[in-house]
Amino acid sequence: MRAIDLFAGAGGFSTGAHMADVDVVWAANHWQAAVDVHAANHPGTAHACQDLQQADWRDVPAHDLLLASPACQGHSPARGKEKPHHDALRSTAWAVVSACEFHRPQFVLVENVPEFTKWTLFPAWCSAMAALGYSVAPHLVDSADHGVPQHRVRLFLVCARSEHPLHLKLEPRAHIGANSVIRFETGKWSQVNKAGRSTNTLTRVAAGRARFGHRFVMPYYGSGSGLTGRCLTRPLGTVTTVDRWALVDGDRMRMLTADENRAAMGFPENYVLPVRHREAVHMLGNAVCPPVARDMINALKEAA
Structure with a gap:
C-alpha cells in the first residue's frame, strides 16, 4: 500500500504508516522546518513545502491511502477565546x-480534534x-488505549470508497504510565521554593x-x-505545542525535556528532532501519535 501525508508536520502519521508497513511516497507541509525534520527521518519520501490549498495534485504520485492532519487551531477550545477561530485555518x-x-485513493484517514465535527461547514x-x-x-481515539503514555483524545475520520461507512475494530492496549518516559538524571532542575515562583504553582506542588x-x-x-497533578503510574495528560508538564522530585522541579515529550508521543527514541527545545516541543505537540496511526492503518487494512 502506498500513501501520501498532507500537513505532515514532524511526521507522526508517516511514522505510524511505516510501522504498519505502508510506503509513504510523498509528504507536504507549509513550514520548512517541519519539512526538514520529516525529510531527516523519512529520507525515502518525496517532500514538498507548500500551501496545500494551492497544490497542483498532478505533481503528487498515485497512492492508495491519503493521510491528513489539517490545522486544528481553528477548532480547538485550547486556542482560547481571545484568539481567532475562523476559516483561514479551518479551510x-x-x-x-x-x-x-x-486522485480518488481507496482510503483516507483524517486526524483532528473532536471539535472538528462541530465546525459549521463539517456537514x-x-x-x-x-x-x-x-x-x-x-x-x-485516546492514544493511551494504544500503548502511548499519554491521554490524547483525537478524532479520526475513516473515509472509504464504499457504500457503507467503515467502522474499524480497535483492540485496546494496556495503559502505560508516565514513569516509562521520565529520566530523573536529565533536564534542568530548579528549587520548588525559588524566588518568583507563583502562588498557584506552589499550591499545586503542595497538593500533589x-x-x-x-x-x-x-x-x-x-x-x-x-490542582494535584497525577501520579507517575498514570499516562500523562495531553502533550501540547508549548511546555506544559512539570516533574516534581522532592524539593526540585523541572519541565519535561524534548526527549521525554518525544517518548510521551510514542515516537522512536532515535527520531531526529530540531535542536531548539521550543521548536521540538511545538512540532511534537502538533503531531499524530505514531502508535495510534499504526493501529488505525492496520485495522483499516484488515477491514478492507
Missing part, C-alpha cells in the same frame, strides 16, 4: 477534498466527500505532595489534572 480541510477529487465537507464516493466514519508523595507530574499551566 485547510478542503485541501483533502481537492486531493481526493483528483458540507462530508457531503463533498460523499459526492466523490466516500463514506465517512468518525472514530474518537499530599496526594502522591515526593514524585509526580503536574500541569505547569492550564487546567488538566485539577
